[in-house]
Amino acid sequence: MFGRGSTDDKGPVLGWLNVLEAHHALRIELPVNLRFCFEGLEEDGSQGLDDLIVTETSKGPQGWFHGVDCVCISDNYWLNTRTPCLTYGLRGIAYYQIIVSGPGSDLHSGMGGAVYEPMTTLISLMGKLVSVEGRILIPGVYDGISVADSSELQKYQDLDYSVADLEKVAGGPISLSDDKATVLMGRTREPSLSLHGIEGAYSGAGGKTVIPATVSGKFSLRLVPPQTPDDITKKVVSFIEDEFAKLKTKLKMKVEFVGGGKPWVADTNHWSYEAAKRATETVWGKTPNYTREGGSIPVTLTFADNLGVNVLLLPMGRADDGAHSTNEKLDISNFLNGTKLLGTYLYEVANINSDK
């Protein structure tokens, strides 16, 4: 089924509605109490959703989410095209720009050799942030991040996933490692730093002999626990200011925090994950991959922090669905089994809790 939003996120929303519709048509009682929160603005920054959650929580017993025992969100994808997954972690993000200025306006490069040029200093600073192998060079950035022990490493090795899967998604043989656990951990349980571009410099085709007057280099870090945007910002700003001072130019420089969000990791031993695992095995006949995602879904953390309950990401679609892209699709088998999975999950939640 092709169409913008088919997998992200109309398909999963319909899946939940299908479950309700089936129970209503068959006049069967739902196995658990449900509170729905449908969100239509997630791709536009979820305007107002965080406020809604905070407000409803603050209402106490009158709030919409009062009494909720766990949260289940369907807004992600399998790691590959074969194996269902449960997602228990998302990286956070901290986005910055380094602004270097000096000339009163853009200069002709005939002035080159007479003045300090903002681009040269900016490129020098951006080049100190991360190695070509992806190692972040800002001191203290890795502080407190746990090293995966052998049992965690084994979990990554056991995932039904290969470096070829990654390179298919990337569109080229550009994996940082040939070891799948290393690659997966690099993408999901380690922080990363990407250089996105430069505002104010020449960005067109061909050539222009300009010395740009003010340039803003954009970069962001993806964060993992215990990193927070606040903590990382201190380290980023301090490092760049020190490096800029060492350059001893006559230019001006400032580092700005553009925005960010904390990382999130859930306890997979919680009954909600166990229910989702059993439901997956029933519907798909496979034990799910337990995955962390490299990206961010900020509302996940808002639910976890405000409701104080376990959050599970239970996806419907596959890695090759092409969310946000042309020809976005959702396979019919994923839609049908995904609907069954969501329904079965509710029964497993009821079963597990009645066992207690």
Place this chain on the structure above:
Amino acid sequence: MFGRGSTDDKGPVLGWLNVLEAHHALRIELPVNLRFCFEGLEEDGSQGLDDLIVTETSKGPQGWFHGVDCVCISDNYWLNTRTPCLTYGLRGIAYYQIIVSGPGSDLHSGMGGAVYEPMTTLISLMGKLVSVEGRILIPGVYDGISVADSSELQKYQDLDYSVADLEKVAGGPISLSDDKATVLMGRTREPSLSLHGIEGAYSGAGGKTVIPATVSGKFSLRLVPPQTPDDITKKVVSFIEDEFAKLKTKLKMKVEFVGGGKPWVADTNHWSYEAAKRATETVWGKTPNYTREGGSIPVTLTFADNLGVNVLLLPMGRADDGAHSTNEKLDISNFLNGTKLLGTYLYEVANINSDK
């Protein structure tokens, strides 16, 4: 007199026409024979002008430029706002882009930490080209460039020019040196390397969490004798390819030569320069600055190479005219005295040659 093109280059063209008109009105014979070449497309790359010069030269005695003994071009400016100048040198240029690719399409930075990112490699390569103090780091680039001897250094010291003049034009206190000779030589008799920008990366305001798939870093060198674009291109390509190989990424890289032109320096002992000096002293009451420019006027070299004669750049406007900018202007005193200067120059050319 304010208006686009007032100083670059309508004013100087009118100056020459004024000289002709005055002689015609007064029915006075011109002191020398003249061939005019008026150019209206210089700001659009002088389409066809090089071809015209080559074609006319190849016609021999029937060619328009046959018998021309020297060339005088009025398309530049004083070094400051006080002192007329004769310009005897222009830097050449060699423009390049470094193209780094790998992913099949732009990736979400949630993939960060798993793949080699073109931007990281490009920024690393661009950071190896030039120091923040403007020293070009490409081996062999300075080969063969003469060191200024004490008499040449003295010429720069004697110029009516200050670091404050430069910083006024630059719009900020960003001079690479506090010594005016060092600054002027850096801008005109030394090569320079400027980083212009990046095509394909994010260049907008705010933030975008993209890992760009293919990025092209633009930079150019300003050249001085004996540098040529051909020679410099070999050194640039070889250096960047070596540095890229050292990075050992899985990405692809190529260096492209976008375009260029050779530097030009004229013999200031030629009688055309002597005539221009005498005319300047007569009209302005000042000995002119002898200057080299940091930029390029490619047709200068085309005239010098094809006609095989001395070329002089004899300007009308000032450093603060704001050529190519809003509120471009030409001072009335520069227009009137500039017209007199061009006329007087013709008489001095005749005098000097009749002395011989």
